[in-house]
Amino acid sequence: MGAEKNVTGAGIFEAPALGEPYLLTPGPLTTAYSVKQAMLRDWGSWDGDFRAMTADLRRRLLALTGDTKGEYDCVPMQGSGSFCVEAMLGSFVPKDGKLLVLANGAYGLRAAQTMQYLGRAYTLIDKGDYLPPRGDEVAAALDADPAITHVIAIHCETSSGILNPVLEIANAVYSRGRKLLVDSMSAFGAVALDVNDIPYEAMVSSANKCIEGVPGFGFVIAKKRELEAAKGNCHSLSLDVYAQWAAMEKTGQWRFTPPTHVVAAFIEALKMHEAEGGVPARGARYEKNRDVMVAGMRGLGFETLLAENWLSPIIVTFFCPADEKFVFNRFYDLMKEKGFIIYPGKLTVVDSFRIGCIGRMDEHVMRRVVEAARQSLAEMGVTDAAPPNAALEERAKLAA
Structure with a gap:
């Protein structure tokens, strides 16, 4: 059972002990060795x-x-x-x-x-x-x-x-x-x-x-x-x-x-x-996690539920793609196979899922999350991760 390693210069938090997946949830979350x-x-x-x-x-x-x-x-x-x-x-x-x-x-x-x-x-x-x-x-x-x-x-x-x-x-x-x-x-x-x-x-x-x-x-x-x-x-x-x-x-x-x-x-x-730098430093790491992950997921075609100014550095909700080949449970399993446990959505009006930004991980891990999502979509045969028009219309109506 090896101790957690931190790669000097790259800042990478390597995979959790015992080969555990990263928990991309709002807690419980990935902890240090x-x-x-x-x-x-x-x-x-x-x-x-x-x-x-x-x-x-x-x-x-x-x-x-x-x-x-x-x-x-x-x-x-x-x-x-x-x-x-x-x-x-x-x-x-x-x-x-x-x-x-x-x-x-x-x-x-x-x-x-x-x-x-x-x-x-x-x-x-x-x-x-x-x-x-x-x-x-x-x-x-x-x-x-x-x-x-x-x-x-x-x-x-x-x-x-x-x-x-x-x-x-x-x-x-x-x-x-x-x-x-x-x-x-x-x-x-x-x-x-x-x-x-x-x-x-x-x-x-x-x-x-x-x-x-x-x-x-x-x-x-x-x-x-x-x-x-x-x-x-x-x-x-x-x-x-x-x-x-x-x-x-x-x-x-x-x-x-x-x-x-x-x-x-x-x-x-x-x-x-405390050693990381307290609340400001912990928050800055999580914000970077969010920004890297959201930019990458949007690059794949995903849309966030919320407008930019309300996105927290804790967890981000994404609409499920409209493509009929996208099945969340299959997407979840594929992400888990690649070492990442994501979170189901908890909304009543649209299909969604969530990706957490908190825990013992950094921006390098979040880039791997995006790559895992890209591979998972490809394995499902999903070519477009854009949400249904109805979901975007519902967002616009309710946010008006």
Whole structure:
């Protein structure tokens, strides 16, 4: 089992350990060999060494927020990203409060569904798949409904790949005296979310996204005053952010069995993130990945779902070609044979697929992705990757 190699000068991240394919997804994603290696040791969740690891994890994550005043704290939570979103909503939206959900894809709609399960009041702005919610729309909704206490924005909506304008949303929220919650699941660590620019009350992200760790836990970063005010508010024992925070502050331990190996891997990933140059450098690599891959795919005839100004550096959605010889499942299998796992589309109105830009890979890998796509089309007998006219017409209509 050989260690990951980095070819000096070329900057190439070679194929993952054990001949694994690259994961061109929004997380789980391709991780460094050293991140995998960090999981080879067992840890006692109650032991002082592991408590020190938890404290280090929290400190390193807070350092990415720009908080120099000590107003925020970090609370890791077991489970996937959706667990953490539910924990945030159930802990910080009061039982007598009301949430404005900003949706333009599956994850905004999932936040609304979560509120339904919680039985707490909410209202929804649903922009569909093509456009972001804008600050003036948020302002109008808040002016029209004084009962709204909180707003949740999705930083990067990965069902379409759109990067939402959280700064203008934050300005609209705070100018009207409301509170902002941010689902930065797929963006934190690569797209700036500095609390000095966007003073959110709380945000959530996950270990297996832009920090390039592995799945198993997420984390909530919240104002300490909001954590204190959340006492007794949560609907759930295990998803209570206040209770988790209070326990960690008192004992240094997680309340319930933590994913010890995942935490060890994540700390290694955080060290690599820092060594790369932090959020700006990680984001720049992902942007280059996106630009090289999108240019190459367009050169093959593919069209992106979104207009250029809304393309995120996280994941890009492409229309499926109109050619009747193109069958996505066959395309998926051919890409996998060549070492790349892509992602199915998650849209309701058109056939699409997605290619992620994040993970332990660079622009050289993305050129190989484009070449694999070219070969796969040829093997399928697809001579034109252009989408159906109806898909382009639908995009134009809905984006108007």
